[in-house]
Amino acid sequence: MRPGKSSRPRTRTRPRHEDAVDGFVIAVDRGRYTCVLPDAGPADPTVTAMRARELGRKSVVVGDRVSLVGDTSGAPGALARIVRIAERRSVLRRTAEDDATTAEGRLERVVVANADQLVIVSALADPPPRTGFIDRCLVAAYDADIEPLLCLTKADLAGPEAVLGYYTELELPYVLIRPDSDLAALRALLAGRVSVLVGHSGVGKSTLVNRLVPEADRAVGTVSAIGRGRHTSTSAVALRLPPQPHGSSSPARPAPGGDLEPPETAGDPGWIIDTPGVRSFGLAHVSAESLLHGFPDLVEATVDCPANCQHTAEEADCALDAWVAAGKADPRRLASYRRLLASRSGESDPREPERNPGDPLAGS
Numbered sequence: 537m538r539p540g541k542s543s544r545p546r547t548r549t550r551p552r553h554e555d556a557v558d559g560f561v562i563a564v565d566r567g568r569y570t571c572v573l574p575d576a577g578p579a580d581p582t583v584t585a586m587r588a589r590e591l592g593r594k595s596v597v598v599g600d601r602v603s604l605v606g607d608t609s610g611a612p613g614a615l616a617r618i619v620r621i622a623e624r625r626s627v628l629r630r631t632a633e634d635d636a637t638t639a640e641g642r643l644e645r646v647v648v649a650n651a652d653q654l655v656i657v658s659a660l661a662d663p664p665p666r667t668g669f670i671d672r673c674l675v676a677a678y679d680a681d682i683e684p685l686l687c688l689t690k691a692d693l694a695g696p697e698a699v700l701g702y703y704t705e706l707e708l709p710y711v712l713i714r715p716d717s718d719l720a721a722l723r724a725l726l727a728g729r730v731s732v733l734v735g736h737s738g739v740g741k742s743t744l745v746n747r748l749v750p751e752a753d754r755a756v757g758t759v760s761a762i763g764r765g766r767h768t769s770t771s772a773v774a775l776r777l778p779p780q781p782h783g784s785s786s787p788a789r790p791a792p793g794g795d796l797e798p799p800e801t802a803g804d805p806g807w808i809i810d811t812p813g814v815r816s817f818g819l820a821h822v823s824a825e826s827l828l829h830g831f832p833d834l835v836e837a838t839v840d841c842p843a844n845c846q847h848t849a850e851e852a853d854c855a856l857d858a859w860v861a862a863g864k865a866d867p868r869r870l871a872s873y874r875r876l877l878a879s880r881s882g883e884s885d886p887r888e889p890e891r892n893p894g895d896p897l898a899g900s
């Protein structure tokens with residue numbers, strides 16, 4: 537051993553990567569991972585990386601915090617290697633279907649790692665809001681331990697009363713978006729956080745993303761694409777929100793939906809993750825118990841249920857029926873919960889066309 541050199545043992549087969557740098561995965565495309573380094577500004581190059589073999593079968597998804605070795609210069613053609621994935625703060629999952637007894641239902645996908653917030657984008661008209669879809673998203677959010685935010689678009693076409701009435705008991709935070717609305721309240725709720733946007737085709741998600749991040753240039757009214765003129769993709773992509781002029785990123789007014797205070801963010805405008813391929817949230821990975829947590833307005837009732845109550849309509853003594861009959865929750869909420877319960881056990885529901893697997897880019 538040469539003096540002056542580190543005495544730490546080095547194995548030839550497993551380098552320890554103490555020189556690794558931190559990266560944040562912003563896009564995944566055919567085995568190539570686009571990462572940003574923590575101190576990089578918007579103008580700095582991104583780093584393209586591949587997985588190191590030592591990761592085994594662990595998948596790397598958008599939102600992952602990783603350790604990078606190799607060429608992290610971001611120069612054209614440079615390729616780094618991902619050697620570690622940091623422990624995830626949250627994991628947003630979906631299955632292709634609801635029924636865990638089918639092959640598709642068992643195919644569980646991690647959509648995004650480390651998100652703080654799930655922004656459920658729903659139009660108030662054209663297409664009409666689908667509370668079944670929103671309820672699904674809420675289940676996925678609570679299951680992943682991610683805070684939901686209801687983002688109601690096309691507020692110029694219809695009022696939010698019906699949707700908000702349905703969620704009265706939940707005190708869901710929400711924002712209303714119209715073409716001319718100033719996005720300060722939404723930006724305040726996005727600041728300092730990583731927020732995932734989900735929504736059906738046509739709800740105005742791409743329009744909203746383009747307003748929030750003009751340089752993202754997401755295709756509007758057609759299939760969504762990553763970047764300018766590139767192939768279309770169904771995978772998620774993280775976009776850095778632009779810094780706001782001083783003062784406007786933390787308005788004094790709270791979100792109209794509740795008492796949610798914007799977090800103290802030291803000027804970090806946050807990140808949004810667009811998910812063009814996610815048109816539905818199959819919930820086969822969510823236990824019946826966790827499913828109920830997507831319905832906090834119903835949870836309390838179930839303490840009066842008989843032991844092992846499945847809470848289905850067939851359960852004669854399920855306390856949920858009395859709870860709703862007594863006016864303590866909206867009957868439509870119970871119906872929605874039971875629809876999800878039923879679809880998990882393989883019963884199809886004609887009222888929920890979003891469950892039909894198909895081409896997610898078909899725009900239907």
Ligand SMILES: Nc1nc2c(ncn2[C@@H]2O[C@H](COP(=O)(O)OP(=O)(O)OP(=O)(O)O)[C@@H](O)[C@H]2O)c(=O)[nH]1
Pocket residue numbers: 689690691692693713714715735736737738739740741742743744755756757758759760899
């Ligand atoms: N009236 C009204 N129309 C809107 C609003 N936001 C978006 N639109 C229109 O709604 C249509 C769909 O918008 P998109 O942004 O493409 O919707 P999307 O959710 O991204 O749907 P995909 O492109 O299929 O992913 C477009 O014609 C938009 O111009 C809004 O706030 N009000």
Ligand SMILES: [Zn+2]
Pocket residue numbers: 838841842845846847848851853854855856
């Ligand atoms: Zn019950």
